[in-house]
Amino acid sequence: MHLLNSFGPNPRTLRIYLLEKGLDIPMTDIDIIGGENREADYLAKNPGGAMPTLALDDGTYLAETIAICEYLEECHPQPPLLGNTPEERAKTRMWIRRTELNIGEHMYHAFRYSDGYALFEKRVYCIPHAADDLKRKAQDGLAWLDTLIAGRDYIAGDRFSLADIPLFTVLDFMKDAGQPLDRGLANIAAWFDRVGARPAVQASVHPQAAELGWIG
Ligand SMILES: N[C@@H](CCC(=O)N[C@@H](CS)C(=O)NCC(=O)O)C(=O)O
Numbered sequence: 614m615h616l617l618n619s620f621g622p623n624p625r626t627l628r629i630y631l632l633e634k635g636l637d638i639p640m641t642d643i644d645i646i647g648g649e650n651r652e653a654d655y656l657a658k659n660p661g662g663a664m665p666t667l668a669l670d671d672g673t674y675l676a677e678t679i680a681i682c683e684y685l686e687e688c689h690p691q692p693p694l695l696g697n698t699p700e701e702r703a704k705t706r707m708w709i710r711r712t713e714l715n716i717g718e719h720m721y722h723a724f725r726y727s728d729g730y731a732l733f734e735k736r737v738y739c740i741p742h743a744a745d746d747l748k749r750k751a752q753d754g755l756a757w758l759d760t761l762i763a764g765r766d767y768i769a770g771d772r773f774s775l776a777d778i779p780l781f782t783v784l785d786f787m788k789d790a791g792q793p794l795d796r797g798l799a800n801i802a803a804w805f806d807r808v809g810a811r812p813a814v815q816a817s818v819h820p821q822a823a824e825l826g827w828i829g
Pocket residue numbers: 620621622623624645650651662663664665676677678679736
């Protein structure tokens with residue numbers, strides 16, 4: 614098994630997951646800025662053209678960050694990052710879906726259509742005039758989440774879980790890429806600092822982050 618890895622918040626989600634689990638998987642770095650992930654060799658492995666991809670020993674390639682984490686969680690249940698019971702696992706999945714659909718996806722699209730336009734204009738269909746509205750939608754989702762997490766330490770409850778990771782990585786990336794973190798959302802800000810202080814989170818930043826000025 615090996616991981617096709619790169620700079621970026623989604624690959625970073627996977628790196629945080631691996632560090633939190635204590636899993637060591639060999640990695641090959643793909644040049645995401647140069648567009649290696651959009652070339653034929655990579656597309657044959659992951660037709661979505663996005664990072665990361667997990668290559669299994671039987672020749673299977675797995676894509677979609679959360680699907681990869683869930684696969685690894687089934688192979689290595691300890692320590693549990695989804696939950697200990699069916700109810701806890703369902704709650705973690707519920708929060709992942711809510712935060713990806715209501716916050717993360719809006720932020721990623723807004724980035725591609727504005728601050729990241731030069732990188733993405735030839736990769737995907739871009740809608741620049743939608744960028745500001747998408748940024749507003751993401752802020753609306755964050756304000757909604759801020760009220761919902763009042764009184765608890767993590768997104769899915771009182772335990773750190775997979776639900777904390779993709780939301781953290783998108784916010785940490787976007788705060789330097791045209792979508793600053795609103796520190797007026799006090800519950801989100803406290804949660805963001807709490808997650809950001811975890812050793813696995815600090816150790817997960819890709820070496821290219823320094824030169825790019827974005828954290829991923
Ligand atoms: N839904 C995918 C999204 C992956 C994604 O968008 N990855 C970004 C890096 S964070 C990427 O590859 N961007 C470069 C590109 O799309 O060409 C997942 O969850 O893995």
